[in-house]
Amino acid sequence: MxxxxxxxxxxxxxxxxxxxxxxxxxxxxxxxxxxxxxxxxxxxxxxxxxxxxxxxxNPTVWIGFGLLALSWALFAATRAVERRRLGPSGEPARKKTKGGRAPEAVAPAASAPSLGAAGTGAQRDPAPGRKPAAAAPADDFSDIEAILKKHGI
The missing domain is CATH 4.10.860 (DNA Excision Repair, Uvrb; Chain A)
Structure with a gap:
């Protein structure tokens, strides 16, 4: 009134x-x-x-609004947890093993050819008319290895 x-x-x-x-x-x-x-x-x-x-x-209306807010908060929280469990590419994150390390790769030798195990360009004969490149010393990558060790890689 x-x-x-x-x-x-x-x-x-x-x-x-x-x-x-x-x-x-x-x-x-x-x-x-x-x-x-x-x-x-x-x-x-x-x-x-x-x-x-x-x-x-009307207090029942406000209780209804409160329940709707609670429902929305639960949806938001579960969505945040779901996103956290997924990796950056949308795939599930890998679980760590007992030792705290990530599980081993499925095919660890798959990148061996790129590392020089199966004959890389340095082991092949150079193209005709070109001089062969001088062999790089073994300590050439020591600074890179030191940086990687420093970062734990």
Whole structure:
């Protein structure tokens, strides 16, 4: 009942302001103010205000909103845990073994040809007309190895 009275008072005040604006010969502005002033009384007459006050002051409605918020929080939390379990490529993250190390590769010798085990370009004959490249010393990669060891790789 209080909300309907407040809406009626706001409409009456708006219509009064519109009348003063029309008296000053600002008819377009007065028509716009009249349109705004009729909205609250229209909401009262259609029952929207009563419906809204019934929702706002009803504790079961607020319990329902609380349950919806809890549901949303659970969805968000499970989604965050799911994303954390997945690796960067969207695949499940690999679990560590008992020793704290990652499991061994399925085919550890698969990259052996690229490491020089099965005849690399350095072991083949150079192209005709070119001079063979000088053999690189064994300690050429020692600085790289030191950097890798420093980072634990």
């Amino acid at each position: 209080l909300a309907e009275t407040i809406c009626s008072a706001v409409s009456a005040a708006g219509l009064g302001i519109a009348a003063l604006t029309a008296y000053r010969k600002r008819f377009l502005t007065a028509a716009r103010i009249t349109a705004y002033a009729l909205v609250p009384i229209g909401l009262v007459l259609t029952g929207v205000v009563e419906w809204l006050t019934g929702i706002v002051f």
